[in-house]
Amino acid sequence: MIGKLKQNLLVACLVISSVTVLYLGRHAMECHHRIEERSQPGPVGLGATLRTGYNASAAGGPVYNKDMPLVFIGGVPRSGTTLMRAMLDAHPAVRCGEETRVIPRILAMKQMWSRSGREKMRLDEAGVTDEVLDSAMQAFLLEIIVKHGEPAPFLCNKDPFALKSLSYLAKIFPRAKFILMIRDGRASVHSMISRKVTIAGFDLGSYRDCLTKWNRAIETMYTQCLEAADKCLAVHYEQLVLHPERWMRTLLRFLDIPWNDAVLHHEELIGKAGGVSLSNTLTSSPSQPQGSIRTLGLSQDTWLQRAPAHLEMPGQQVLRPRREPHRLTIPAIWRPPAH
Numbered sequence: 435m436i437g438k439l440k441q442n443l444l445v446a447c448l449v450i451s452s453v454t455v456l457y458l459g460r461h462a463m464e465c466h467h468r469i470e471e472r473s474q475p476g477p478v479g480l481g482a483t484l485r486t487g488y489n490a491s492a493a494g495g496p497v498y499n500k501d502m503p504l505v506f507i508g509g510v511p512r513s514g515t516t517l518m519r520a521m522l523d524a525h526p527a528v529r530c531g532e533e534t535r536v537i538p539r540i541l542a543m544k545q546m547w548s549r550s551g552r553e554k555m556r557l558d559e560a561g562v563t564d565e566v567l568d569s570a571m572q573a574f575l576l577e578i579i580v581k582h583g584e585p586a587p588f589l590c591n592k593d594p595f596a597l598k599s600l601s602y603l604a605k606i607f608p609r610a611k612f613i614l615m616i617r618d619g620r621a622s623v624h625s626m627i628s629r630k631v632t633i634a635g636f637d638l639g640s641y642r643d644c645l646t647k648w649n650r651a652i653e654t655m656y657t658q659c660l661e662a663a664d665k666c667l668a669v670h671y672e673q674l675v676l677h678p679e680r681w682m683r684t685l686l687r688f689l690d691i692p693w694n695d696a697v698l699h700h701e702e703l704i705g706k707a708g709g710v711s712l713s714n715t716l717t718s719s720p721s722q723p724q725g726s727i728r729t730l731g732l733s734q735d736t737w738l739q740r741a742p743a744h745l746e747m748p749g750q751q752v753l754r755p756r757r758e759p760h761r762l763t764i765p766a767i768w769r770p771p772a773h
Contacts, residue, residue, distance in 0.1 A: 498580045498589070500572045504607050505530075505590035505689060508597025509615035510651050511633050512625040514671030518615055519592040521682060524700035527691060530590040531583035537575060537591060541599040544571060572606050588691055598651065600658035604665055611689055614659045617671035619648045 505522070507530065509515050519530045544567065547553050557563070579591050596603070600612055623644040626633060637643040659666035667688045674681045682697045 498576060500576065500607055501609050503588065503690070504579065504610040505588060505613065506596055506600075506603060506610060507590060507592040507613045507615065508594050508600070508655065509617075510619075510622055510648050510655075511594045512622045512629075512631060513594070513615045513617035514669075514674060515592055515594045515615045517671070518613060518669065518674070519590070520700045520704070521678075521697045522590060524696045525588075525686075525691065525694050526696065527586060527694075528588045528590060529583050529586035530592050533593050534578050534582055534591065535593065536578055537593045538595040538598070540571070540574060541596060541602065544602070545599060568606050575606075588689070595651070597655045597658070600655060600662060600666065604662050610665070612659065612662060612666040613685065614655055614666060614668045615671055616652065616656070616668055619645055619652065623648055 505528075507515055507518050507522070522528045523530045547557065547567070548564075557567070579589055594615075597612060597614055600614075603610060604612070623641060625631070626636065627638050627641065627644060630638060632638070636647050656668065659668055667685065669681060669685065678698055683693060686693055686697070
């Protein structure tokens with residue numbers, strides 16, 4: 435009886451093993467066939483997955499890839515990044531869309547891996563080299579930028595702190611261009627504190643802490659902007675508000691995008707199809723660019739009257755660009771007063 439039971443179990447095991455081997459063999463053949471298909475020339479791989487709504491089914495439709503002319507808008511929050519994004523979004527050939535919130539985080543994670551010698555060694559040993567990571571980052575970032583909004587000839591991304599990784603973005607997207615929005619740090623900090631705009635790492639209960647973090651962030655981004663040479667343009671919020679047409683013409687020439695008057699009237703396209711989209715949080719905020727840029731003015735900069743007196747800068751300490759003299763000088767950078 436026991437011998438017969440063992441015999442039945444042995445037969446059952448042989449059957450299960452045979453079925454498993456057959457299944458794995460067929461699966462391996464399917465994988466090999468797919469790999470061969472991907473190796474054939476044609477619109478496959480990343481480009482095929484990123485084909486969008488212009489004419490997604492027809493061959494020869496628009497294909498997005500790492501060599502397309504992407505635009506990245508960044509800067510310290512409350513420095514006019516949303517205004518710049520809204521003005522560009524008003525252009526019929528441009529689509530920026532709202533902040534993804536994902537892109538700066540994945541860039542920060544990549545930066546953390548690169549800075550840790552031990553982590554980088556482990557990744558290299560596992561075959562996850564810089565080339566593999568760069569390819570994966572290209573695919574991930576491009577997928578987010580392309581698919582989180584409508585298709586357009588020119589796509590841009592506005593995640594303010596993404597420009598902390600400006601040099602890396604310029605490496606993996608060789609035709610990308612960057613717009614660094616700069617505003618007087620005291621005005622930016624007063625705006626984020628008075629409007630309770632939560633920013634990771636910023637203590638909104640301390641002007642000193644926020645200004646110190648502002649210093650650190652703007653220096654990081656501005657240094658990389660200078661190193662990017664003709665790929666990055668610094669735009670001052672104050673100058674954009676005072677002279678919108680002059681600066682938008684300069685900006686569109688820099689981006690190789692034809693001029694369109696719509697960029698000066700973004701408020702007329704808010705909430706409309708193909709126009710400017712704002713999140714519910716932004717539309718409920720009186721400081722967001724829902725009105726004409728001329729009504730924004732600089733009257734909102736009330737930090738001179740309301741900020742603590744100890745924030746007065748001890749001197750006109752400025753950073754001057756080493757090249758490209760057409761750019762403006764960065765506003766004076768605040769330093770903590772000596773104790």
